[in-house]
Amino acid sequence: MNFDFNELINNLKKNNYKLIGSGSCRIVYDLGNGYVVKVAKDVRGILQNETEHSTYQSCKSDFFAEILAASENHRYLIMVKAKRITDIRTVLRYYKVQKMNDLIKRPLFAEDIESKKIGSGDLKRASSWGIVKDVPVLIDYGLSQSTYIKYYRNKLFGRFRRLNYSS
Template sequence: MSKYLKSQKLKSIQNWIKKLEKAEVSEQSEECSVEELKLPYKDIGAGRHRVVFDLGNGLVLKVAKIAKGITCNKNEVNLYRSVSSSLQKHLCKIVEYGHGWLIMKKMNRIIRNKKEYENQVFHILEAFRSMGIRISDLHDKKSGDLKRKNIRLNKDKKIVFIDYANVYSC
């Protein structure tokens, strides 16, 4: 049962996740996964492993679009639930989750001047590293630049990570 998803929509997601787990679906384009899910929400983006929908109520829904996306959602939930409140405040709030999907707060304030926030991000990542956690979704692997698409600002202009699924022990 979901507080935010009607049973029909939740069933559609669960059926999709079952297909992913049975390997009935190969690497999918965003359009294919969105089409198959048949959810009435606006598709606002996707990464390699998940598609993101705007629920229209200040929340977003992340659904796995390939099997690795199931693990990505699980990683985000586990990290969010396991860190101290001083670190959790830098992770976008997850309000509900299930197998292969999660719902989190929609964060709209993008970082316009990345230089202004690089030190803040560096210090936050150092705090995670001191806990033995490395989040790889926040810097471009080749250039080392901040991935601004994965970082937002809260109402107090503090950094919040909206994609923190690729987490490693360090």
């Protein structure tokens, strides 16, 4: 889908969007239209946005939150807005499983995770899930094993050049 990223950037510069979350490498703003934008803070965020975008485009399961658009450089990712989940048991109850490993092993989901080398650690955190149309879906699935090994395993936090708003 075509999305006007220049307008998005201008609105971000003007602080026209409500900040709803922030992690080590991305900031999330509510666009006020049922979608959010994940803005990469540095190269790690770009890689996570790219992983989420490619995962969503090729996923075979229904566990991943819808991605409407991504900028060409993956600095900006537009995703459906989800209601926060604070207890992972919400996900387990909905999918009628006892443990997250049981859910992760479901054939299509397992195939999606394996093909993109998504680490299972983040999948087990409640903050990686959200509710969209009464269904728990993954809203944070961009941390691949290669990104983790390259940027997180050696605890390189804070050693990356921050990005400024630009297209």
